[in-house]
Structures are given as C-alpha cells and as structure tokens.
Amino acid sequence: MTSVIGRSVTRWDTLGKVTGSAVYAGDVALPGLLHGKIKRSTVAHARIRAIDASRALALPGVRAVLTHADVPRVLHYGSPHPRSASVTKDQYILDTTVRYHGEGVAAVAADSEEIAEAALELITVDYEPLPALLTVADALAPGAPAIHAVGPGGNLVLDPVVVTRGDVAAGFAAADLIVEGTYTLGRPVPAYMEPNVCVCQWDALGKLTIWTSTQSPFMVRGTLAEVLGLPLTKVRVLVDHMGGGFGAKQDLFQHEFLCALLAQRTGRPVRMEFSRKETFLGGRTRHSGSIRLKQGFRRDGTITAREAEIVFDSGAYGSHGPGVTAVATASLTSLYRCDNVHLVGRCVYTNTPIAGAFRGYGVVQSYYALDSQMDEAAEQLGLDPAALKLMNAVRDGDLAPSGHPIVGHGLEDCIRRGLEETGWAARRAAPKSHDTGRRRRGWGMGCEMHGSSAYPGIKEQGNAIVRMNEDGTVTLFTGTTGLGTGAHTALAQITAEELGVRFEDVAVVHGDTDVVPWDIGAFASHTTYMAGRACQMAAAQVKAKVLARAADRLEVAADDLDIRDGVVTVRGVPGLSLTVADAIAAERGIPAPQLVGEDSYRPTKSYSFAAHFVEVEVDTETGQIDVVQVVPVHEIGKVIHPVAAAGQIEGGIQQGIGHTLTEDFRVDPRDGRPLNASFVDYKMPLAMDMPPIRTIILETAPDEGGPFGAKGVGEDPIIAIGPAIANAVHDAIGVRFRHYPITPEQVLAALAEKGATPTPGAADQPDQTDQ
Amino acid sequence: MTDGLHAITVTINGEARPLRVAPSRTLLDVLRTELGLTGTKKGCDVGDCGACTVLLDGTPVNACLVLAVEADGAAVTTIEGIAPAAGQLHPLQQSFMDLGASQCGFCTPGIIVMAKALLDRHPDPSEEDIRFGLAGNICRCTGYTKIIEAVKDAARRLAAAPPPAGR
C-alpha cells in the first residue's frame, strides 16, 4: 500500500481558509449580540481607591458595566495547566491593585463597539499610585515593595531554579581558557495575526458556551468553571479555526471571564475582541532579562565547566514564568556536553507587560547565549566553530535536559549535513575582507535541541477516540487545537496509516469540549508526537476489531490478515480479500457492534535537533543587517507531512530573524507606558525582508515513543536562527554582539568604536568572497 | 436619513447590495457584520496588516481604512468572490492549498486578494514583484516562502488556462 506517512496530502483545513469560509471565534454571529470592551489602566502600579461607572451606565446603549466589586474574587492560574509546576496562581479577574500599564480594571457591554468604547471613556478610576518597578534591578533592590502577596517574596515568581552536576570549581581549574559574557535579551511578542477574541452565551439551564481563540480549550474550560463556580458540564468551549497563538494563547487574558460575566448579567450573547494595541498591552511577551554565562575549555575544545545565571523578567504576573525558567535553566546542561555545570535561574515580577509562553519557551534565550559563546570560544581557541560544536554535540545516551537519555545522533547529523550543503569548509578558508567595502558578508551557524512535550514540567497525556462508521470510513475525535500547523491533518494521516484505510476516508472532529477527548492543549511541539501516538494506538484497536470480524467472514485466522487501502487481504492468498465496509457490514440484519478505539499516551520526552546556517550582509554605512539566505537542517525522527513540517521551520525562522534584528516591545523607562504597541512601530520581517530558505529535514534519529518515529518540530526553528545570525554578523564585521535585537544604530556604534567604518571611496560592492 | 444613516449601493462580488450605514462605519465592519462576509479579516483595523484587503473597483484597498459610504456606487470583490463560480476555486486558492501557503489562515484571504490584484496587472511576476506586491500583508506563520511559491504557481496555472471572468 502506498503509505500516507511522509506525503504532503492537501491539508483539509485549508479549503475554508482560502475561500474565506473558515470560522474563527470573531466570525461567530448570534442574534442579540452585544459588544464588550475592557477599560485598561493608564498607570503601571497603583491601588484602586474608587471606580465611578455611573456615567457609563447612564449612556444609552450600555447594557452592563463590571468592576472588581462585581466579579468573583478567586485567585486563579492565569495560565491554566492546573497545579503543574509550570505556572503560578496569582491573578484575579479584576483586582483592586493594578500591576502594569494596560491591565483591565473594568468592562462594558453595549449595543455596539462604538458605544462600548465611548462608555469606557466615561468610567473614572481613582488611582493611589504605588512605586512602579520597571526593571528587574528595581524589583530585586533591597527594600523594593512587593508586587504580589503570593510567591516566595523578594518579587521572585518562584524560588531560584538550581541545577548542578559534577564539580564546577574543579572544571574551571582544569580549563586552559575561560570565556564569560552577559547576554541581554529583548522583549519580542508573538504577534499572532488574530487578535484575542471570544464570544460568550448562556443557556436557560445556566450553561456557558464560549467560542474563543485558544490553544488549550480544556484549560479554559477548567479555569472558567473553577473561578465562576460551575461544574465542568456547564462550560462548553468551542474552537474551530484560530489565527495563530505561538504559545501565548495558552493563557487566559481577563476577557474570557469578563465576557462570560457580561453575558450572564445581560442575558445576551457578548463578543469581546482585542484591538491590535490591546494584544500588545494585555497579551504575552517572551521573557526578557539577562544571562551571565561562563565556560571553561581545554585547548582541544573540551568543555570543562559551565556556569550560568539566568534572570528573567516575568512582568506583572507569573504566567509561565516557572516553566520557562526551569526549561531555560535545564537546557544549559545540554546541547554541548559538559560534565560540570552549575546553573541558576530566577524569574522576577516587575510592573511591565506579562511575559508568558512563547514558542521556544526560554530556550530561545538560553541557546542564544550558549551558541554565541561557543562561537566566541572557537575563535579564541583557533578552531572552526563548526568543529568545536560538532566535537561537543550531545549524542546517543547523553543525559538530556529532562533527565532522559538522548536517542541517536541527531545534532551531529544536522551539523554535518549543513556543512556539506553550504560548502562551509571552503567558505571558512576563503579570505575575508573585513576592513574594506561598504557591504560585508559573513556566515554563521547556530544549533539547538528541543523537547517534544512539556514533560516533566507538565505531566501530559495525549488522547484519541477513533470510530469506524458503517461504510468503512473513520472519524477521529481529538481534543487538540488547530493552531494553523496542520496537526489535524497529520493526526488523520497517522490514523489512516495505522488502520490501513485511505487518508480521504478519515474525518477529524475537534474543537468542542463537550464532544472530544480531554486534551491539555496544543503547545510544547507535542501534538503530532503525543496526540499522534494516541491516535495510532486507538486506530490499532479499531483495526483489531475489524480484523476479528473479517477473520470470521473469511474463515481464516485474524493473524493472517492485514488492511491496505481499505481492503482486508490475506497474507499469502492473493485472490482472497474483503473491503473494510464488507467486513463490518450487518450480519443477518444485525449491525456490527461499535467499532471504537480509544487510548491515552503518556509521553516521556523526546528531543528534536537543528543546525541553522545563515549568510548575512551588513551595510557598514547604515548599520542594516540583511539575512541573505538560510539553510536550516532539522532532525525530527520521521516526517509525517513534509510541506507542513517545512512550513513550521520557515515560519519559525521568520520570527527568529525578527527577534534577533528588529523586534522589541518597549516600555517607557519612566512610567511603564508601552511605546510601540502597533504593527507600524513593532517591526517584524515581512515579504520584502525574508530571505530564501532551503529547508533540509533528516530522519536519522527516530523516537520509538512517537508515531512511526516522529518527533516535534514546532518550536525548534525559532531557536537556532538567533545565534546563527549573531555569529554570521561577527564573521562579517568582526563584532561580537551579546544581545538581541541587534539594531543598525548598535552596528554603527560598534563599527565606529572598532574604527572599522568603510574607507571613503571603497568599492560599493558586497563582499563576494563567499559566493 | 433622519436616523443618521446613509443609503448606499455597493456591488459586492457581482451583486448590487443596497445598504443603510452610519457615516463612520468602515467598509470592513459592514462586510463582516451587515453582510456576513467574514472571510475578510480584521488584524489591526488601522491599515497596518493587510488582513482586510479587498478589491475596490479592481484596486486593492485596506477595507478598514475605507468608509462604507466611500464605496457607494463601487464594485467590491472579497475573498468570497474570487472563485470563478460556486464549487470552483481560483488558481490562487488552489495553489495556496496545494503548496501549503496557508497555516493559521488569518492572513490568507487578504493575501490571496492582494495576489489576485498583482496577477491581474502582472500575469508573469518576478519573485521581487511578488514580494513587493505583498509588502503590506503581514503573515506571521509561514515565512512567506510557500506564499511566494504559490503565487508563482498560480501565475503558471493562469497562463496555461485563463479562467472565465470572475465575479
């Protein structure tokens, strides 16, 4: 049979997307729909003395106003992986204290958006200002006021994460070279295209239905139920299509609660949709902060010791701070082998926008530091950075950050393949012309590894229900969310392959918490890996049932049967076969019993690997850095859908280029007011900026825990690109940047300091030596 | 117009639609709400993202920056009106599906409409033409690689078999 694994079948979710018929939460129209809006704080830290909503309530067309006095006061996990160590319980729906500029303080429902917006202006809030702690240094200063009453104190989100292996002091003592640096991390935002939105409606029996754009519908259900005091049977969460999330849309963003309560109070359905500005203000960012990293090396390149101190800025709430800090800290045990490590990670509350989960989950930051420093160490050791990375690359049997053994030699394979593809050795050997020419080119490489699944931080499970219908077609029920990755198509491919039916005969039901099996959410690069494996297991059960029935009909042993393309065949007996539909057809008028398989898969951990090779061109007159080309090499075990996998890689690279060169959500250092909360002021790489990307996917280290050996790919591509660019910039102009984003002004300043501005009249030609 | 509403007629995807709209209402809101044409997306509402791109008398515009009253007497084509006939797809739509140019899909309607405007003017665009043509359309998922491949592919399909006039 032609295998559907590894084939880029047409994703079944795209027809609606290209025709405009796909329904996103904001497209839901209901009779009597009201429009909700959130009043947001204009100060970074204050106690609310009083809120006067009387004038807003008097405005014709306003149906309800909610302030902290009107909503349940229940402390909740803003990011709801219930009671996992990855998140914090530090939020109220509306509090009497505001902790960042843009926090919701009241909400309105009105007949139109215009009226709701006008009503917001009529609400007056009397703030008693509190000192705004806008940097980690402010928040950690002795005597700094506490932003939260919960947590370990000292404005820490959690107790410091400490990871120690071996003997660091001995390791440094044995080193011939010590390299140390502090890396400063910008504050990029996910900038998903669909602003946060939900629609809420209550029925006569007191059941809430919410259409919402979330990656984790069951977490939304659980949190709404807990905070609103409802049983799970009275909350139904619907997600059909969603316009991106990139990790951030695991959280609840205040509006889900407020929309539900406004709908309850008015007895009408209510829609609440963020403006683009609100997605910046009330959204989630990547954790900014700093990483001090110190490594010892022997002359031959062996790493003898690694010490790191990570300090992340959590912003006003904890969200995923604990998980991100733990993952980032543990990640520095690995990638490049080192027996002696001492790593400390801290996460600190400040009065700035909330940092949360975002593709790469702390590892974008940690490997930016680690991989950049490896490049620097190679230079000082007089080695090719690729050679240094290759000799230290983690391999089969090494301990991964999660504590599990690494399977295979994925990282080495990625590096070697990339070296071949880019002709790296010849490029390195070519003479550089650092000191002349306006436009200078350079190559860099960056490496990464990332786990498929959030285990052990979050104890996850993937679930699936597979049902065969009377005509032999198959319905797959999955609780995973269709984030845009094509994961549902991959799940259908896995189900079809395992069961032996055609891909076209598998339909996917998703997006309704009343119907589909429980799911923790679509994140952590785990959907294909974990839910995919559950689909495979459930499909195998159905297959066994079909074969048992076919065995009766064909009067052969079930063990001798197999299913291919929807036809049951007998091994060694070419003429004898039966379609699946015939095999399960009614017998003497009695229909087949339910042909349902269901299973749960509890993953351990599996790592995917990548090495990115990048060419940049630096304009020494403007400071502009252009990425000229990218050759990403990824090892992901087994490719289920090559086009979708490549799409993940290309999109991750786009975001990573943005992180490294232009994206930084900034707040005013004086008062915490966001400075660039729009797509014009927050600069992302677009069609004109994106370089050609030549994606290479390897299947050299399959994981036996994943379906057909598959591992995750969603997060990996955003990680390796950053250090690859920074290293390429160094190759081009000889300047080592230890932060992101690297702006044109900084390039010019660094060149001026180095005395390396172009000679006037020098040829206005790119440095072509690498071509 | 005692209620403050303006009576206008806009030809939407080939059909004349009489409407009564407030003067402040954008074409985008009227399309999405009054007309139920939710394929056109709102990514920013201030002209920064291109998710709301529609054709106004054949010219691509950000529907969030056009007041509905300004479209009085004009012809508007949205993503719902791109296909040559019901049950068929425009080559751009087919190419976007076949080549994986749509991930979350939120940018897709705007990008397909913008790409149609591009191909209407330049049936054989270079890669630079395509990148320039889509410069105002934000896609955060794809890195644009597959979008550009899909537009090239659609141009080839159109050259091989031009479709009947669209609506």
Ligand code: FES
């Ligand atoms: S919604 Fe019109 S340009 Fe963004």
Ligand code: FES
């Ligand atoms: S496909 Fe998601 S924004 Fe383009």
